[in-house]
Amino acid sequence: MADFDYIIIGAGSSGCVLANRLSENGKHRILLLEAGGSDKRFWVQVPIGYGKTYYQKAVNWMYMTEEVPGLNNKPSYWPRGKVLGGSSSINAMVYIRGNARDYDDWAAAGNPGWAYQDVLPYFIKSEANQMGAGRYHGDDGPLYVSDVSKELHPLCQDYIQAGRQAGLDFNPDFNGARQDGVGPYQITVRHGLRMSAAKAFLHPAMKRANLTVQTYAYATRLLFEGKRVIGVEYERGGRRCKAFAAREVILCGGTINSPQLLQLSGIGPRDVLEPLGIDVIHDSPAVGRNLQDHVGVDYLFKCNKKTLNNELNPWWGKLWAGLRYIFARSGPLGLSINQAGGFFKTAPDLYQPDMQLYFSPVSYTRAPPKTRPLMNPDPFAAFLLGVSNCRPSSRGYLKIRSCDPHKAPEIQPDYLSTDDDIQRMLRGVRFIRELAGTAALKEIITEELRPGAACASDEALVQDIRDNAWSVFHACSTCRMGPDPQADVVDHCLRVYGVESLRIADASIFPSLVSGNTNAAAIMVGEKAADLILSDTALGR
CATH class of the missing domain: 3.50.50.60 (FAD/NAD(P)-binding domain)
Known part of the structure; x- marks a missing residue:
């Protein structure tokens, strides 16, 4: 038996x-x-x-x-x-x-x-x-899915406004009637765990x-x-x-x-x-x-508004974040760093969005190799705009x-082995630049840290994509x-x-x-x- x-x-x-x-x-x-x-x-x-x-x-x-x-x-x-x-x-x-x-x-x-x-x-x-x-x-199912839109970093509202100025509709629920648009992400967290x-x-x-x-x-x-x-x-x-x-x-x-x-x-x-x-x-x-x-590419921007860097980099910021989490299960320790994003089409004739957007009010340009120090971000205000191809060939x-x-x-x-994937990613990073150029973000961005304004031609952008694209896991x-x-x-x-x-x-x-x-x-x-x-x-x- x-x-x-x-x-x-x-x-x-x-x-x-x-x-x-x-x-x-x-x-x-x-x-x-x-x-x-x-x-x-x-x-x-x-x-x-x-x-x-x-x-x-x-x-x-x-x-x-x-x-x-x-x-x-x-x-x-x-x-x-x-x-x-x-x-x-x-x-x-x-x-x-x-x-x-x-x-x-x-x-x-x-x-x-x-x-x-x-x-x-x-x-x-x-x-x-x-x-x-x-x-x-x-x-009433077993998996709790949180709507954390009221707990997000304030900079997320600037990002969402930028998305709307770039032609995307606000979407409060990417798992609802439609997927395209810009808005907050839902996450699998409950009571800060x-x-x-x-x-x-x-x-x-x-x-x-x-x-x-x-x-x-x-x-x-x-x-x-x-x-x-x-x-x-x-x-x-x-x-x-x-x-x-x-x-x-x-x-x-x-x-x-x-x-x-x-x-x-x-x-x-x-x-x-x-x-x-x-x-x-x-x-x-x-x-x-x-x-x-999925493979993604991130662009990093310095800004004149406070980001999570300001909150989590100094020791007293870490202490305050830790106390908020311990006593109230709230604050950045109880959230994902990927706080907002969206989906859009890179060409008008597509029947569904082919690109995903990511916004994180934090940056890690000084991270040592083989670390992902989410509690130790850069000592200056900065944020991340990312994009990944939803439909790679x-x-x-x-x-x-x-x-x-x-x-x-x-x-x-065998990432980026087709011209279609390269062209989609190229259109994707150009849209990142479009977002950064909207009134909502342009007034708070002080510098594009990576890849930098000098990276502008198609050839340079493709080279940067190949140099810096990473698995979205x-x-x-x-x-x-x-x-x-x-x-x-x-x-x-x-x-x-x-x-x-x-x-x-x-x-x-x-x-x-x-x-x-x-x-x-x-x-x-x-x-x-x-x-x-x-x-x-x-x-x-």
């Missing part, structure tokens, strides 16, 4: 949702394995702590890509959560679902049941939005007798009986362990770890696996392919380097969902092609990137995956 009905590998955004929903009715025995440890850490729980966890090996896989030709042969650093809650425990907490057309495109690509009208109920089900229930929001997927979904479920959660459990390979997945082998406490599932194993390791485990287990491109001595269970060319990510890949499961895979995002699609077993990895029910009793539910299955931050969409995938699995169980499949 198997130890469990379902085994979930990875306690990230989707895995935490699945653990909750599959154990909810009390009928099924669930095992959740997580390679990292508990999320009950100070810098995980304090919102601004993501500056600390950004390079904290205890909670972060800290991946590094290969040298990227489009970034002038520089590698890209990829922090990924290795902790209960996964990347939702170390991210910047911005809650963006994506554009409705993103999901309609998923359905049109051969994935029935994934159009916007199909997935909207799962977004609503998952959230308790401070704005209240309505056509686009829920108010991070609302990760672990806090929202997993911790309440851990009280149930039918859910077993094992931390520091490093999955090394899937176990098979013929073509049927029957369990998983993993390392824990220096021992090699095995667990068996009577019904299914569900991979929720994310865009890097899910395809890595598939390849280690013999599911992947034959030409990758055979040279490493791995027996091919199923030759699946698409495992690790179609890698997509560049595609990368991921593949294992050896049969050693502890060796990080080769990751090549939204990698996806390495186990893409679609109708073609040769080009895709899972079908529209998230079942892995070529084997039985194995599904994937995380951002790796996205057919294409969503327009904006990816955590909300990953949680939605967990919600929908749970329904798909329980429906099959009810039908005796």
Whole structure:
């Protein structure tokens, strides 16, 4: 007899949702394995702590890509959560679902049941939005989403006014009826504490007798009986362990770890696996392919108004911010640095916004290498305007380097490898300059610190983009969902092609990137995956 009905590998955004929903009715025995440890850490729980966890090996896989030709042969650093809650425990907490057309495109690509009208109920089900229930929001779900528009730094109003002067409409809710416009971001914070997927979904479920959660459990390979997945082998406490599932194993390791485990287990491109001595269970060319990510560029401006730099740089400012947080759970320590933003089209004939904006009332030009000192900004007033391409056409890949499961895979995002991506980013940074030239910002900007006014020609701007573009940490699609077993990895029910009793539910299955931050969409995938699995169980499949 198997130890469990379902085994979930990875306690990230989707895995935490699945653990909750599959154990909810009390009928099924669930095992959740997580390679990292508990999320009950100070810098995980304090919102601004993501500056600390950004390079904290205890909670972060800290991946590094290969040298990227489009970034002038520089590698890209990829922090990924290795902790209960996964990347939702170390991210910047911005809650963006994506554009409705993103999901309609998923359905049109051969994935029935994934159009916007199909997935909207799962977004609503998952959230308790401070704005209240309505056509686009829920108010009784596990995930608390805060409207912090009244708590933002005053400079955000100057930015929003600049956006309106540049032709964008004010949008108080990027997750509502429309996405385009400029306005404040909603964040996954409640009472001054991070609302990760672990806090929202997993911790309440851990009280149930039918859910077993094992931390520091490093999955090394899937176990098979013929073509049927029957369990998983993993390392824990220096021992090699095995667990068996009577019904299914569900991979929720994310865009890097899910395809890595598939390849280690013999599911992947034959030409990758055979040279490493791995027996091919199923030759699946698409495992690790179609890698997509958002890349962004920031421009920094000195100004004559106070920013968070003035508040957080001096020791007395840090002390006051700390006291406000300790006694009232308020102030900058309880917020994200990404406080406002927006979405716009870089060309009038586009059917949806293709560019995301970011505004942060803070700057870090003097940060030492390998730090992200959100509590130690510059000693002068300055702010950041950023932009990223929502719909990149560049595609990368991921593949294992050896049969050693502890060796990080080769990751090549191949950023900015198409002319379309370059031209969109060029139009994006020119819009940053347009924002900076509006009356609202021009009167407070004293200097463009980076890249500087001398960087003006298309050639110079493109060079700057290649020199300074960075990952927005939204990698996806390495186990893409679609109708073609040769080009895709899972079908529209998230079942892995070529084997039985194995599904994937995380951002790796996205057919294409969503327009904006990816955590909300990953949680939605967990919600929908749970329904798909329980429906099959009810039908005796």
